[in-house]
Amino acid sequence: MGMGDRLTRMEPDLTALDAYLDDAGVDGYLLDADSEVSDQYYLSGFDAPDPFITLYDGDTHLLFPRSLEFGRAKRESRAETVERYVDFDHQSKVDEYGPDEAVSHVLADFLAAYDVDSVAVPPRFPLRTADSLRERGVDVSADTDGIVTEIRATKTETEVDYVRTAQRANEAAMEAAESLLEASDIAEDETLEVDGETLTSERVKEEIEVTLLRHGCSLDETIVACGADAADPHDSGSGPLVAHEPVIIDIFPKDKATKYHADMTRTFVKGEPSETVREWYDLTERAMEAAFDALEPGATGADVHDAVCDVYEDAGEPTLRDDDRTETGFIHSTGHGVGLDVHELPRLAPNGGELEPGHIVTIEPGLYDPAVGGVRIEDIAVVTADGYENLTEYEIQFVV
Amino acid sequence: MGMGDRLTRMEPDLTALDAYLDDAGVDGYLLDADSEVSDQYYLSGFDAPDPFITLYDGDTHLLFPRSLEFGRAKRESRAETVERYVDFDHQSKVDEYGPDEAVSHVLADFLAAYDVDSVAVPPRFPLRTADSLRERGVDVSADTDGIVTEIRATKTETEVDYVRTAQRANEAAMEAAESLLEASDIAEDETLEVDGETLTSERVKEEIEVTLLRHGCSLDETIVACGADAADPHDSGSGPLVAHEPVIIDIFPKDKATKYHADMTRTFVKGEPSETVREWYDLTERAMEAAFDALEPGATGADVHDAVCDVYEDAGEPTLRDDDRTETGFIHSTGHGVGLDVHELPRLAPNGGELEPGHIVTIEPGLYDPAVGGVRIEDIAVVTADGYENLTEYEIQFVV
Numbered sequence: 001m002g003m004g005d006r007l008t009r010m011e012p013d014l015t016a017l018d019a020y021l022d023d024a025g026v027d028g029y030l031l032d033a034d035s036e037v038s039d040q041y042y043l044s045g046f047d048a049p050d051p052f053i054t055l056y057d058g059d060t061h062l063l064f065p066r067s068l069e070f071g072r073a074k075r076e077s078r079a080e081t082v083e084r085y086v087d088f089d090h091q092s093k094v095d096e097y098g099p100d101e102a103v104s105h106v107l108a109d110f111l112a113a114y115d116v117d118s119v120a121v122p123p124r125f126p127l128r129t130a131d132s133l134r135e136r137g138v139d140v141s142a143d144t145d146g147i148v149t150e151i152r153a154t155k156t157e158t159e160v161d162y163v164r165t166a167q168r169a170n171e172a173a174m175e176a177a178e179s180l181l182e183a184s185d186i187a188e189d190e191t192l193e194v195d196g197e198t199l200t201s202e203r204v205k206e207e208i209e210v211t212l213l214r215h216g217c218s219l220d221e222t223i224v225a226c227g228a229d230a231a232d233p234h235d236s237g238s239g240p241l242v243a244h245e246p247v248i249i250d251i252f253p254k255d256k257a258t259k260y261h262a263d264m265t266r267t268f269v270k271g272e273p274s275e276t277v278r279e280w281y282d283l284t285e286r287a288m289e290a291a292f293d294a295l296e297p298g299a300t301g302a303d304v305h306d307a308v309c310d311v312y313e314d315a316g317e318p319t320l321r322d323d324d325r326t327e328t329g330f331i332h333s334t335g336h337g338v339g340l341d342v343h344e345l346p347r348l349a350p351n352g353g354e355l356e357p358g359h360i361v362t363i364e365p366g367l368y369d370p371a372v373g374g375v376r377i378e379d380i381a382v383v384t385a386d387g388y389e390n391l392t393e394y395e396i397q398f399v400v
Numbered sequence: 401m402g403m404g405d406r407l408t409r410m411e412p413d414l415t416a417l418d419a420y421l422d423d424a425g426v427d428g429y430l431l432d433a434d435s436e437v438s439d440q441y442y443l444s445g446f447d448a449p450d451p452f453i454t455l456y457d458g459d460t461h462l463l464f465p466r467s468l469e470f471g472r473a474k475r476e477s478r479a480e481t482v483e484r485y486v487d488f489d490h491q492s493k494v495d496e497y498g499p500d501e502a503v504s505h506v507l508a509d510f511l512a513a514y515d516v517d518s519v520a521v522p523p524r525f526p527l528r529t530a531d532s533l534r535e536r537g538v539d540v541s542a543d544t545d546g547i548v549t550e551i552r553a554t555k556t557e558t559e560v561d562y563v564r565t566a567q568r569a570n571e572a573a574m575e576a577a578e579s580l581l582e583a584s585d586i587a588e589d590e591t592l593e594v595d596g597e598t599l600t601s602e603r604v605k606e607e608i609e610v611t612l613l614r615h616g617c618s619l620d621e622t623i624v625a626c627g628a629d630a631a632d633p634h635d636s637g638s639g640p641l642v643a644h645e646p647v648i649i650d651i652f653p654k655d656k657a658t659k660y661h662a663d664m665t666r667t668f669v670k671g672e673p674s675e676t677v678r679e680w681y682d683l684t685e686r687a688m689e690a691a692f693d694a695l696e697p698g699a700t701g702a703d704v705h706d707a708v709c710d711v712y713e714d715a716g717e718p719t720l721r722d723d724d725r726t727e728t729g730f731i732h733s734t735g736h737g738v739g740l741d742v743h744e745l746p747r748l749a750p751n752g753g754e755l756e757p758g759h760i761v762t763i764e765p766g767l768y769d770p771a772v773g774g775v776r777i778e779d780i781a782v783v784t785a786d787g788y789e790n791l792t793e794y795e796i797q798f799v800v
Contacts, residue, residue, distance in 0.1 A: 048634065049743065067720065071727050072632050086724050099751055100544055123528035128542035130527045142528040144500055209613050213606060218620060232472055234448065256621075324486050325467060332468055343449065351499055 011078065012042055012151065017056060020147045021120065026139070028057035028111070029147070030119040032129045038340035039122055039148040041259065045078030051126075053107065054079070055114060063110050065103075083110065104132030111138060122146040145345065153337050153345035154358040160382050162260035163338060163360055164391055167380060169215035170251050170262040171394045173208040177224070177249050180204055181270050182400045186243040192270055201226065201237035208251055217253035223265075224249050230267075230374035233332050233366065243271035246281075246373045248366075252342045261342040263362050264392060265378030268400045279315075280367045280375040281398050287311040287365035288377055291334055291348070295363070295381065295388045301352015305334040308365045317367055321350065328369040335362040338380060359383040360391070411478065412442055412551065417456060420547045421520065426539070428457035428511070429547070430519040432529045438740035439522055439548040441659065445478030451526075453507065454479070455514060463510050465503075483510065504532030511538060522546040545745070553737050553745035554758040560782050562660035563738060563760055564791055567780060569615035570651050570662040571794045573608040577624070577649050580604055581670050582800045586643040592670055601626065601637035608651055617653035623665075624649050630667075630774035633732050633766065643671035646681075646773045648766075652742045661742040663762050664792055665778030668800045679715075680767045680775040681798050687711040687765035688777055691734055691748070695763070695781065695788045701752015705734040708765045717767055721750065728769040735762040738780055759783040760791070 021029060031054040035041040044054040044062055046069075053063035059080040062073055066084065073082045084090075088109045093102035107129070111119070118139035121130065123146055130140040155163070184192040184199050192199040201224040208222050225237030230248040241247055250265040267284075269277065287308045294307040309321040309330065318329030333349035338360050346352055346359050355361075361383065366376030379392035421429060431454040435441040444454040444462055446469075453463035459480040462473055466484065473482045484490075488509045493502035507529070511519070518539035521530065523546055530540045555563070584592040584599050592599040601624040608622050625637030630648045641647055650665040667684075669677065690707040709721040709730065718729030733749035738760050746752055746759050755761075761783065766776030779792035 066732075067725060067727055068732055069634060072634060084725075091724065121527060124526040125528075126524040126542075127521060127527050127530045127540070128523035128525075128544075131542060140527070142526075142531060144528075206613060209618075210610055213609050213613065218609075218618070220618060234469060234472060320467065324491065327467055327471055332466075 013156070014043075014056070014151070016151050017147055018058065020143075021057075024120050024141070024143075026118040026120045026141065027116040028055050028114070028119050030055055030111075030121050030125070030140075031148075032121075032126050038152065038259075038344070039146060041340060042152055043148055046073050046076060047259075048073075053110070055111065055116065055119075057114050057116055061110075061114060063107070088113075101132070104129075104136055107133060108136035108138060120147070122148065149345055152339055154356055155339060155360050155382065156358070159260060159339060160358070160360065160391075162255060162258040163262055163380070163382075165258070166217060166253055166255040166260055166262035167264065167391050167393075169212055169217045169255065170253055170264050171392075172215055173211040173217075173251050173253070174249065174264060174266060174394055176207050176211040177204050177251075178266070178268060178397070178400060180207055181241070181247065181268050184241075184270060186271055190243045190271075191240040192243060198240045200240050201229070202239075204241070204249070205236075208249075212251075212253045216256050218256050219251070219253040222249075222251055225374065227373050228370045231328075231368045231370040231372070233368060233374070233376065241270070244269065244273065246273065246277050246375050248374050248376050250376065250378065252338075254342070259340055261338050261340070262391075263338050263342060263364075263378060263380050264394060265364055265366075265376045266394070266396070267375045267377060267398065269398060270400055273399065274372070276372050277375060280372070281377075283311065283315050283317065284365050284367060284375050284377050285396065287330075288363055288379070291363045291365065292381070292388065292390070295355070295361070295383065297355055297357050297383055297385065300354050301334075301346050301348040301361075302350055303352075304348045304355075304363070305350060305352060308334045312365070312367070329367060330365065331368055332364075332366070335364050335378075337361055355383050357383050357385050413556070414443075414456070414551070416551050417547055418458065420543075421457075424520050424541070424543075426518040426520045426541070427516040428455050428514070428519050430455055430511075430521050430525070430540075431548075432521075432526050438552065438659075438744070439546060441740060442552050443548055446473050446476060447659075448473075453510070455511065455516065455519075457514050457516055461510075461514060463507070488513075501532070504529075504536055507533060508536035508538060520547070522548065549745055552739055554756055555739060555760050555782065556758070559660060559739060560758075560760065560791075562655060562658040563662055563780070563782075565658070566617060566653055566655040566660055566662035567664065567791050567793075569612055569617045569655065570653055570664050571792075572615055573611040573617075573651050573653070574649065574664060574666060574794055576607050576611045577604050577651075578666070578668060578797070578800060580607055581641070581647065581668050584641075584670060586671055590643045590671075591640040592643060598640045600640050601629070602639075604641070604649070605636075608649075612651075612653045616656055618656050619651070619653045622649075622651055625774065627773050628770045631728075631768045631770040631772070633768060633774070633776065641670070644669065644673065646673065646677050646775050648774050648776050650776065650778065652738075654742070659740055661738050661740070662791075663738050663742060663764075663778060663780050664794060665764055665766075665776045666794070666796070667775045667777060667798065669798060670800055673799065674772070676772050677775060680772070681777075683711065683715050683717065684765050684767060684775050684777050685796065687730075688763055688779070691763045691765065692781070692788065692790070695755070695761070695783065697755055697757050697783055697785065700754050701734075701746050701748040701761075702750055703752075704748045704755075704763075705750060705752060708734045712765070712767070729767060730765065731768055732764075732766070735764050735778075737761055755783050757783050757785050 290307040335348035337344040364378030735748035737744040764778030
């Protein structure tokens with residue numbers, strides 16, 4: 001296993017965490033996770049593939065099971081102190097209690113060393129760690145949304161630049177994909193061809209992913225979905241691409257140097273879109289405009305989502321707001337925060353809270369029906385003091 | 401967000417889970433996670449980016465917050481039943497209890513629908529979900545290692561083939577990297593050059609990752625570490641590669657179609673390695689042989705790890721077994737299971753349990769010292785009825 005490339009890390013503003021601990025009346029905030037869990041990476045400032053402990057009590061303290069990460073953590077992390085199980089008599093505790101229970105004694109001694117008797121933890125904190133600390137007399141309470149996750153929603157200028165850089169790479173990849181579609185010919189069976197070879201979802205994804213790699217980005221998945229595949233927003237697509245049908249391309253890379261993401265979707269048609277798809281596309285562009293008109297500090301994510309639902313419902317399209325069982329129409333939320341996670345707070349959804357300057361969000365209305373296909377358009381923007389700045393420079397083009 | 405490509409999924413053998421539930425005297429096993437958590441993907445047979453609930457009570461039942469995944473889950477998952485919050489009067493519960501508490505009432509009703517009053521959960525099950533279910537009177541207990549994680553350690557023939565396929569891609573990537581080193585020249589400042597350009601860790605990583613993409617694999621990270629970087633097993637490496645110093649290349653890709661991983665490490669020197677590095681390399685090859693000699697069903701992971709520690713300690717090299725505070729020498733475990741996770745059970749480590757046919761493990765001894773650099777050699781093998789089969793076909797070559 002290996003770690004992320006080094007980066008000039010931004011220092012998080014944790015005053016909201018200090019206030020949270022005061023209000024909750026607890027001694028500290030505790031994490032037990034590897035740094036794939038973004039709260040852990042954000043609070044510890046350290047990148048490790050295996051779970052470790054972070055305690056925040058005004059200062060940041062790290063605890064590692066082994067010595068392996070010790071030296072690097074002292075060099076790279078933002079913690080005031082870095083310790084190991086061995087620093088808390090781990091072996092003698094193993095001899096006395098066995099390997100499993102020993103860990104809870106090490107953790108309890110670690111907390112006691114900082115006079116921490118009570119901790120708040122995120123909602124997805126590991127149950128076994130919590131129960132074992134409770135057995136040792138530590139008060140462990142899970143918060144609702146995760147205060148660190150909430151803090152992460154508001155980006156510094158440095159973080160906005162990280163996302164902007166990832167978005168430039170994203171646009172280079174979208175350009176490579178659109179160029180493939182433009183360069184394609186329509187075969188007799190209406191599948192697309194490039195240089196006499198059938199153009200598949202897999203081929204376009206490979207072009208996108210190689211382009212992202214060349215730009216220092218990695219990604220788990222890309223969506224290049226045509227026809228019925230495109231009617232399922234979570235179907236990544238497969239097989240030949242077909243003329244006259246919408247092709248949804250949704251790219252959400254992670255910049256390997258900073259670990260921050262970008263996110264963008266375009267829908268293209270090679271050939272002649274049907275009347276329905278044309279209407280869907282126009283409606284979705286209008287829904288996107290309505291969302292951006294509503295996007296400003298003080299508005300809620302629910303307001304922005306409602307603006308999109310209004311456009312679709314006024315045109316007679318089904319939405320989850322109107323029918324919470326529908327599987328066609330506008331069947332997802334309007335958008336989500338983007339940062340260390342590609343899906344994070346805030347929500348542009350029925351339960352979306354108040355928007356603040358520094359929130360980075362996607363705006364991604366769409367319509368879906370297996371009988372027709374799917375249309376989705378997605379930009380990424382940052383909420384500013386007086387509205388928003390669209391971080392997306394890629395044009396919105398439909399027929400290629 | 402998008403999902404993994406479709407695959408011909410293998411059906412897990414869950415008889416051990418049935419036995420576990422009987423022994424524990426609980427009604428079911430419960431997961432609350434997205435399918436990045438491999439236990440969730442394995443038990444549900446479903447790939448989703450957002451957390452969902454899986455209940456196993458002899459049959460498998462899925463519960464989704466929204467309708468978005470509903471259709472695809474019915475088509476693609478291995479579950480007997482697929483339901484949504486809305487199927488348990490979610491909205492009326494939100495009106496009565498508020499959005500947060502409503503979820504715990506939905507979950508409790510979902511469990512009650514299958515007469516489940518008590519559940520076992522994995523150690524990293526989300527605390528908030530557990531506490532909220534306990535408030536509803538459900539008995540929730542975390543198991544130690546995670547029974548599904550334990551079951552996943554033993555691979556079917558299909559899973560072994562998945563890893564074998566990923567390993568072939570891994571070897572193509574290693575070949576591309578080794579070829580770059582072979583083709584390089586040594587500049588006056590002893591950095592490596594290719595076509596007059598300095599050969600960096602980043603350049604070799606890009607070559608590796610593009611090769612993996614062309615072979616249908618993705619990866620989060622690759623290690624190409626030279627000099628002091630190589631002395632830290634979790635430093636991925638950066639900057640120019642230097643002649644006469646060991647370069648550790650550790651590649652652990654995921655096959656995108658199957659989600660199964662491979663893992664391999666080689667250490668190369670361009671030019672003339674120092675005497676110490678030569679000794680380390682020979683020692684590490686002998687440690688590897690000793691590990692494979694010990695690798696068979698009935699032996700424990702601890703036995704295999706001890707065989708490696710014996711070789712190193714007999715040669716006077718520090719090990720964590722000998723000194724649990726050392727930061728030089730052999731400072732990690734001998735190996736780990738590989739499958740849906742690149743790090744999974746079994747452990748080839750001091751606490752490693754009994755090995756069984758079908759276990760896929762890495763053997764990766766190594767020596768590290770910032771003053772010297774690092775040497776690591778890693779193969780991947782499957783434990784068989786009468787020993788093991790090495791799944792690695794890539795030769796072990798040192799000086800290129």
